[in-house]
Every structure is written in structure tokens, then in C-alpha cells.
Amino acid sequence: MSLHPTLQPYADAWTHSIEAISELVQPLVEGEWNWRTPCPGWSVRDVVSHVIGLDSEMYGDPRPIHSLPRDLFHVTTDLQRYMEMQVDVRRHHTAPEMTSELELMIIRRNRQLRNESRQPGTVVRGPLGAELTLEESMRGHAFNVWVHEQDLRAALGRPGNLDSPGAHIARDVLLGELPAVVADRADAPRSSAVVFDVHGPIEFLRTIRVDIQGRGTLETAPALGPAASFSLDWETYVRLACGRVTAEAVADRVKAEGEPRLTAAILRNFAVTR
Known part of the structure; x- marks a missing residue:
């Protein structure tokens, strides 16, 4: 077999x-x-x-x-x-x-x-x-x-290898953690949406929608009028999500828009592994 x-x-x-x-x-x-x-x-x-x-x-x-x-x-x-x-x-x-x-x-x-x-x-x-x-x-x-x-x-x-087979596995693993980052750890408002626009060797646009019960879900459809949005390159996304850098260290590579306390809370809780 x-x-x-x-x-x-x-x-x-x-x-x-x-x-x-x-x-x-x-x-x-x-x-x-x-x-x-x-x-x-x-x-x-x-x-x-x-x-x-x-x-x-x-x-x-x-x-x-x-x-x-x-x-x-x-x-x-x-x-x-x-x-x-x-x-x-x-x-x-x-x-x-x-x-x-x-x-x-x-x-x-x-x-x-x-x-x-x-x-x-x-x-x-x-x-x-x-x-x-x-x-x-x-x-x-x-x-x-x-x-x-x-x-x-x-x-x-x-x-190198930022678009290798392992990179695509990493993308899916890290995206799977995003709802918890936004809805649970950053406590995003209920009935809101947060958008992530990632560019570079691996590109994607994803929305985390938080429902009335406070549960977060990952969607591919863009959101109109999100509570917060982030634009950053893939390498920076990985380094932040894996706890290799702080948000302050890469502030020049992350464009965050929306309510300042919410964007700060999301970036502060972005690392899902060490």
C-alpha cells in the first residue's frame, strides 16, 4: 500500500x-x-x-x-x-x-x-x-x-522558499487560527468583520466575520465597511503569526486601518505559535 x-x-x-x-x-x-x-x-x-x-x-x-x-x-x-x-x-x-x-x-x-x-x-x-x-x-x-x-x-x-509546498501548508494552518485571534483573543465587536490583505509570494484576501454570539468564521468574500483591515506582505505575516517579531518591530510593513484599540489588540495577539 x-x-x-x-x-x-x-x-x-x-x-x-x-x-x-x-x-x-x-x-x-x-x-x-x-x-x-x-x-x-x-x-x-x-x-x-x-x-x-x-x-x-x-x-x-x-x-x-x-x-x-x-x-x-x-x-x-x-x-x-x-x-x-x-x-x-x-x-x-x-x-x-x-x-x-x-x-x-x-x-x-x-x-x-x-x-x-x-x-x-x-x-x-x-x-x-x-x-x-x-x-x-x-x-x-x-x-x-x-x-x-x-x-x-x-x-x-x-x-527563499516562501512559496514552497510547505508555505502553502503554513498558509492554511495560520489562516485556521485567525478566527480565534480576532474573535476570542482580540475580542472584536460582535456583528463585525476584519479583513486581511496579504501580498507577496503567497497572496490572499480573507475576512473574519464575528457573529452576534461572538464566534469568528473565516470567509473568502470581502467585507464592506470592516471594523479593521490589515495589509501586509506574506513574509511579515508569517513572522508575526509565528511569534518571530513584534508588531512594533515591523510597523513599517503593516498597514492597519480601523478602530485603533481593535487593530492594536489583534496585532498584540497575532502570534499563534512560538
């Missing part, structure tokens, strides 16, 4: 992003592995370690037995501690050790995906023992690996 057609786009996106990451880090000298990335507290080595760790757990390898240092300022939640384990255990690995482990993991995971015969609705284990479907797991993984590819590109000054 082969991979279910519903899952193939996620496998394709992962393959594209993980091979791009491998290509980015193969020529790095030892010192470049220590360069800072947009992820708080994480170097290039740490981001690659995180990606290796994610794929290791997707493959089914046991998690490392390791005690975290007490002075990691960027680790404050249970999820961050969970994720940091795979990172900290590799902090003293050399460049050849990192690239070799990454290449081996790519080979193993590609083989696993070729032989994957489970249905999209199969329940699998996620971080901290959470249960989710195989489709949710693969979608989230494709999203994460593409975002971390972008983190590495930012750190290394090698922009």
Missing part, C-alpha cells in the same frame, strides 16, 4: 523543507552552527536539533533520558521543556555529527513514509502524550519544519 492521497501533500511539503534544511546546513563551518536564530534561546544547531528530534519521534524512536540545566531562561512551560530535551542533548554535537544525524533521519523517515499505510483518521500520540489524528500530526509537522527552515534562512541570510 502507498500513502493515502489526503496525506501526500504533507509528505511532499516535509520532503521539500527537510531537504532544503539539509542543503542549507551542509556547508556550514563549526562557528556558524552557533549563530542566533529568531527562536528565543536557539542557535542554528538548536533549530536543527529540534527538527531532528521532531522527526525522531515521528519515526517512533524513544525520547532521550536527559536532565535540563536550570538556567535556560527561554524555557518556562511544560511544552517548552518537552521540546528542549531533544535540543539540549545535542548542544555539544559537532557539525559533522549534526549533518550525519540529519541525513540518516531523512533516509529513515523517507522509507517510513513510503511504507505508510494508515488512514488519515488513525489516532497517534503527539507532544506530551496528546492524541491527534495522523492527518493532524503530519500537517502540523510539515508546518513546523517549513517554519524552522525559514528560521534557519533568517539566521544564515539565505531567504
Whole structure:
């Protein structure tokens, strides 16, 4: 049997992003592995370690037995501690050790995906023992690996792949979070609409409508007289939504119109991942 057609786009996106990451880090000298990335507290080595760790757990390898240092300022939640384990255990690995482990993991995971015969609705284990479907797991993984590819590109000054298969997965994942950002976290007025006009390598116009009960829904139809509207480029949208920059840091790249308290609240709550 082969991979279910519903899952193939996620496998394709992962393959594209993980091979791009491998290509980015193969020529790095030892010192470049220590360069800072947009992820708080994480170097290039740490981001690659995180990606290796994610794929290791997707493959089914046991998690490392390791005690975290007490002075990691960027680790404050249970999820961050969970994720940091795979990172900290590799902090003293050399460049050849990192690239070799990454290449081996790519080979193993590609083989696993070729032989994957489970249905999209199969329940699998996620971080901290959470249960989710195989489709949710693969979608989230494709999203994460593409975002971390972008983190590495930012750190290394090698922009690219903003319209890759992983970018389209990221668009859908981030758009799925917009209703909660606008209606719940920013508490937009009931019976209102907020419009997002995004341009660049990936373009879209989306409206979040908030109904009389305060529930937000994502629509493709434009709204007349929205309570707020935002115009920004795709790269800035991603960096904001993934918590890589603050709204203040990219104020010159975001055009916000509407009631100032509402636009400020939306931008303040825009990050849906870290």
C-alpha cells in the first residue's frame, strides 16, 4: 500500500523543507552552527536539533533520558521543556555529527513514509502524550519544519522558499487560527468583520466575520465597511503569526486601518505559535 492521497501533500511539503534544511546546513563551518536564530534561546544547531528530534519521534524512536540545566531562561512551560530535551542533548554535537544525524533521519523517515499505510483518521500520540489524528500530526509537522527552515534562512541570510509546498501548508494552518485571534483573543465587536490583505509570494484576501454570539468564521468574500483591515506582505505575516517579531518591530510593513484599540489588540495577539 502507498500513502493515502489526503496525506501526500504533507509528505511532499516535509520532503521539500527537510531537504532544503539539509542543503542549507551542509556547508556550514563549526562557528556558524552557533549563530542566533529568531527562536528565543536557539542557535542554528538548536533549530536543527529540534527538527531532528521532531522527526525522531515521528519515526517512533524513544525520547532521550536527559536532565535540563536550570538556567535556560527561554524555557518556562511544560511544552517548552518537552521540546528542549531533544535540543539540549545535542548542544555539544559537532557539525559533522549534526549533518550525519540529519541525513540518516531523512533516509529513515523517507522509507517510513513510503511504507505508510494508515488512514488519515488513525489516532497517534503527539507532544506530551496528546492524541491527534495522523492527518493532524503530519500537517502540523510539515508546518513546523517549513517554519524552522525559514528560521534557519533568517539566521544564515539565505531567504527563499516562501512559496514552497510547505508555505502553502503554513498558509492554511495560520489562516485556521485567525478566527480565534480576532474573535476570542482580540475580542472584536460582535456583528463585525476584519479583513486581511496579504501580498507577496503567497497572496490572499480573507475576512473574519464575528457573529452576534461572538464566534469568528473565516470567509473568502470581502467585507464592506470592516471594523479593521490589515495589509501586509506574506513574509511579515508569517513572522508575526509565528511569534518571530513584534508588531512594533515591523510597523513599517503593516498597514492597519480601523478602530485603533481593535487593530492594536489583534496585532498584540497575532502570534499563534512560538
